[in-house]
Amino acid sequence: MNKTVNPNELTSDDDNGPLYVAQKKVYPQSISGTFRRIKWGLMAFCLGVYYFLPFVRWNRGLGAPSQAVLIDLPNSRFYFFFIELWPQEVYYFTGLLIVAAVALFLMNSIGGRIWCGYLCPQTVWTDLFYAVERLVEGDRRERMRKDKSSDPMKLERISEIVLKHSIWLLIAWWTGGAWVLYFNDAPTLVKELVTFQAPMIAYIWIAILTATTYLLAGFMREQVCTYMCPWPRIQAALTDEWALNVTYRYDRGEKRTSVKKAAELRALGEQVGDCVDCYQCVAVCPTGIDIRNGPQLECIQCGLCIDACDNVMTKIGRPKRLIGYDNDINIQRRQEGKAPVYRIVRARTVAYSAIIAAVGGIMIYTLATRSLLDVNVLHDRNPVAVRLSDGSIRNAYTVRLLNKSGYDRVVAIDANGPANLTTHVVGIDSVTPDRPMIVIPRDSTSELRLLVTAPAESNPEKSIPVRFHVTDIGLGEVATATDNFVAP
Amino acid sequence: MTDHHSDIDSVTGKSTTGHEWDGIKELNTPLPRWWVISFYLTIVWAIGYWIVYPAWPLISSNTTGLFGYSSRADVAVELANLEKIRGDKMAVLGAASLADIEKDPALLALARAKGKTVFGDNCAPCHGSGGAGAKGFPNLNDDDWLWGGTLDQIMQTIQFGARSGHAKAHEGQMLAFGKDGVLKGDEIVTVANYVRSLSGLSTRKGFDAAKGEKIFAENCVACHGDGGKGNPEMGAPNLTDKIWLYGSDEASLIETISLGRAGVMPAWEGRLDPATIKAMAVYVHSLGGGK
Numbered sequence: 125m126n127k128t129v130n131p132n133e134l135t136s137d138d139d140n141g142p143l144y145v146a147q148k149k150v151y152p153q154s155i156s157g158t159f160r161r162i163k164w165g166l167m168a169f170c171l172g173v174y175y176f177l178p179f180v181r182w183n184r185g186l187g188a189p190s191q192a193v194l195i196d197l198p199n200s201r202f203y204f205f206f207i208e209l210w211p212q213e214v215y216y217f218t219g220l221l222i223v224a225a226v227a228l229f230l231m232n233s234i235g236g237r238i239w240c241g242y243l244c245p246q247t248v249w250t251d252l253f254y255a256v257e258r259l260v261e262g263d264r265r266e267r268m269r270k271d272k273s274s275d276p277m278k279l280e281r282i283s284e285i286v287l288k289h290s291i292w293l294l295i296a297w298w299t300g301g302a303w304v305l306y307f308n309d310a311p312t313l314v315k316e317l318v319t320f321q322a323p324m325i326a327y328i329w330i331a332i333l334t335a336t337t338y339l340l341a342g343f344m345r346e347q348v349c350t351y352m353c354p355w356p357r358i359q360a361a362l363t364d365e366w367a368l369n370v371t372y373r374y375d376r377g378e379k380r381t382s383v384k385k386a387a388e389l390r391a392l393g394e395q396v397g398d399c400v401d402c403y404q405c406v407a408v409c410p411t412g413i414d415i416r417n418g419p420q421l422e423c424i425q426c427g428l429c430i431d432a433c434d435n436v437m438t439k440i441g442r443p444k445r446l447i448g449y450d451n452d453i454n455i456q457r458r459q460e461g462k463a464p465v466y467r468i469v470r471a472r473t474v475a476y477s478a479i480i481a482a483v484g485g486i487m488i489y490t491l492a493t494r495s496l497l498d499v500n501v502l503h504d505r506n507p508v509a510v511r512l513s514d515g516s517i518r519n520a521y522t523v524r525l526l527n528k529s530g531y532d533r534v535v536a537i538d539a540n541g542p543a544n545l546t547t548h549v550v551g552i553d554s555v556t557p558d559r560p561m562i563v564i565p566r567d568s569t570s571e572l573r574l575l576v577t578a579p580a581e582s583n584p585e586k587s588i589p590v591r592f593h594v595t596d597i598g599l600g601e602v603a604t605a606t607d608n609f610v611a612p
Numbered sequence: 613m614t615d616h617h618s619d620i621d622s623v624t625g626k627s628t629t630g631h632e633w634d635g636i637k638e639l640n641t642p643l644p645r646w647w648v649i650s651f652y653l654t655i656v657w658a659i660g661y662w663i664v665y666p667a668w669p670l671i672s673s674n675t676t677g678l679f680g681y682s683s684r685a686d687v688a689v690e691l692a693n694l695e696k697i698r699g700d701k702m703a704v705l706g707a708a709s710l711a712d713i714e715k716d717p718a719l720l721a722l723a724r725a726k727g728k729t730v731f732g733d734n735c736a737p738c739h740g741s742g743g744a745g746a747k748g749f750p751n752l753n754d755d756d757w758l759w760g761g762t763l764d765q766i767m768q769t770i771q772f773g774a775r776s777g778h779a780k781a782h783e784g785q786m787l788a789f790g791k792d793g794v795l796k797g798d799e800i801v802t803v804a805n806y807v808r809s810l811s812g813l814s815t816r817k818g819f820d821a822a823k824g825e826k827i828f829a830e831n832c833v834a835c836h837g838d839g840g841k842g843n844p845e846m847g848a849p850n851l852t853d854k855i856w857l858y859g860s861d862e863a864s865l866i867e868t869i870s871l872g873r874a875g876v877m878p879a880w881e882g883r884l885d886p887a888t889i890k891a892m893a894v895y896v897h898s899l900g901g902g903k
């Protein structure tokens with residue numbers, strides 16, 4: 125059994141450092157291993173979705189956009205494959221935001237900052253930019269040497285820098301370009317963009333996103349995660365002792381010695397740690413920290429140091445995962461000679477999953493039962509009620525009819541209440557008395573002024589509820605709304 | 613905090629600013645340079661802004677800036693542009709006849725929208741923002757019209773007004789039968805009750821209907837017509853319906869008969885352009901009472 129290590133001795137002394145330190149350039153080394161492979165895979169997937177999704181077509185019939193994912197701002201419509209949302213249905217986005225937030229919590233309670241390490245756009249693009257940098261300028265050592273060398277710039281070096289920035293800008297520009305494609309028919313817009321026919325706003329957005337991508341992924345990098353992003357701080361408050369985080373198993377690693385010394389000491393039967401102080405974990409870290417100092421705000425938990433250390437452990441013939449996904453409980457348990465326990469089903473993961481399931485379920489249910497005919501009624505306030513010359517009482521309503529389907533509809537409106545009400549739509553001569561018929565063109569809204577009259581004899585009370593029925597004459601689909609009929 | 617010489621803090625080993633409050637010293641932790649630079653840049657920017665844009669108030673005006681820019685002028689330009697865009701549509705409206713507008717849903721919607729805003733600006737002070745009216749100011753939502761409720765009649769009333777002084781204005785008024793000594797007190801009470809009976813309202817105990825009818829026939833029929841059905845030519849209201857401009861209770865009626873009434877509706881011709889007046893007529897007609 126290893127000797128107990130006090131974790132406090134491991135934390136570095138920069139806890140008293142300033143709130144902000146000038147950026148020191150990080151030169152992450154290339155690495156290969158399990159987590160690196162996962163990262164490459166996710167990067168390809170995320171970027172693939174982002175860059176090519178606008179080109180996916182979806183047949184919605186004549187006259188409707190055939191783009192699978194489209195945010196149609198001029199017409200206030202949002203299309204997502206078979207889903208079409210109207211502005212009054214933005215609450216779906218509220219649901220989506222809740223699901224997204226809770227999913228983030230869930231990820232966090234299971235495996236720490238999985239989002240940060242693998243999926244966050246900042247991580248994905250920074251990783252891509254690093255890959256370009258490595259390709260053009262070489263790996264860590266080479267880049268450090270080149271940056272340090274005081275030689276006057278050689279043509280070779282200059283062309284390298286120019287090449288790197290050109291590729292960066294190209295990626296950044298493509299990123300901005302893909303962004304605007306979500307707001308317009310992609311093939312058309314691409315054509316317009318290259319012939320300079322596209323609206324100014326498209327070029328402006330491309331410029332903005334090109335600039336932000338270039339700056340954030342090329343220059344700010346880990347600074348964004350450390351100083352600009354609120355999530356690390358929120359995450360720190362949400363995490364618990366069961367969440368798996370990239371952890372240096374100090375119980376196994378300490379005391380650090382060189383390979384040779386370790387071998388000698390082991391031969392003598394002495395207890396030594398597995399860490400050989402090779403600094404590989406630090407060299408590969410994209411945020412430039414030493415994971416052996418314990419959990420740190422800067423660590424995005426990308427797992428690259430796990431790969432680095434695993435390679436070292438394999439080489440020196442020690443068991444892998446000196447750095448691995450683990451939690452403090454298990455380090456404690458191992459030190460006490462107990463077997464580690466991993467628990468994914470816990471009160472909080474169950475609660476988060478339940479919330480996601482509930483909100484998701486509600487969203488799917490409302491989407492599935494979403495009506496394509498809708499009516500909103502607004503009672504006129506001024507005047508609330510009018511007495512007509514024969515003594516009857518009339519109320520006026522502004523009625524908004526929504527036809528979300530792809531075909532024109534003929535609908536009839538009637539108002540049902542205790543009193544004997546008659547209905548009239550201003551500007552429309554009813555064929556059937558008391559049941560005016562209106563045509564609503566497909567995929568549009570019609571606003572009408574509806575007059576409801578109660579005869580003098582009916583003597584309605586101060587306020588009686590009325591129910592408006594909007595019936596599709598052809599399909600029989602009915603939309604209803606309730607309001608009040610008020611007597612003066 | 614009188615002591616201003618800086619020294620080194622023994623706990624952190626950092627220099628302090630020399631400021632001390634009750635034994636608590638302030639560490640010298642400067643802001644990051646980029647932050648300070650941006651701060652100074654904003655100051656420089658603000659000074660430039662002061663000079664380039666109109667900013668400084670003078671006694672009766674303000675500095676005009678370097679390029680003569682002003683947000684007020686911007687608004688004027690934008691309004692002019694808007695008018696230009698709307699001009700075409702309003703021209704169509706101006707050219708169409710009232711009947712055409714009623715028949716064309718697009719024109720009708722345009723006229724109603726335009727009419728609604730103009731109504732709010734010009735008519736709401738008297739008729740209320742929704743045309744609900746008030747005592748002495750007709751409710752435009754009901755089906756009772758002093759000067760007629762067809763589109764043309766409404767348009768005419770808006771154009772020329774009533775007793776507005778315009779040459780083509782509606783004229784005619786309710787005489788002051790009491791003040792002018794035409795009717796005596798008890799006669800006024802009697803005819804007031806008679807008028808109430810015309811629209812089915814209760815009458816005073818012991819009221820002589822025959823006498824009331826006689827007084828009405830001699831004095832009122834000329835304007836209000838046989839049976840008190842009213843006459844839109846003279847703006848004489850229908851006395852048999854349930855709508856009363858000045859109130860239907862006995863006291864109000866006595867006041868009306870004694871002192872007379874002559875409400876004024878201003879003429880809008882000349883103040884608003886013809887297309888706008890047309891739009892307003894269509895809007896008022898569509899409020900629900902139009903005939």
Ligand code: SF4
Nearest residue numbers: 409423424426427429
């Ligand atoms: S310490 Fe390890 S997991 Fe954390 S950011 Fe660095 S390489 Fe990634």
Ligand code: SF4
Nearest residue numbers: 399400402403405433
């Ligand atoms: S890579 Fe592993 S062995 Fe090398 S310094 Fe880091 S923890 Fe120690």
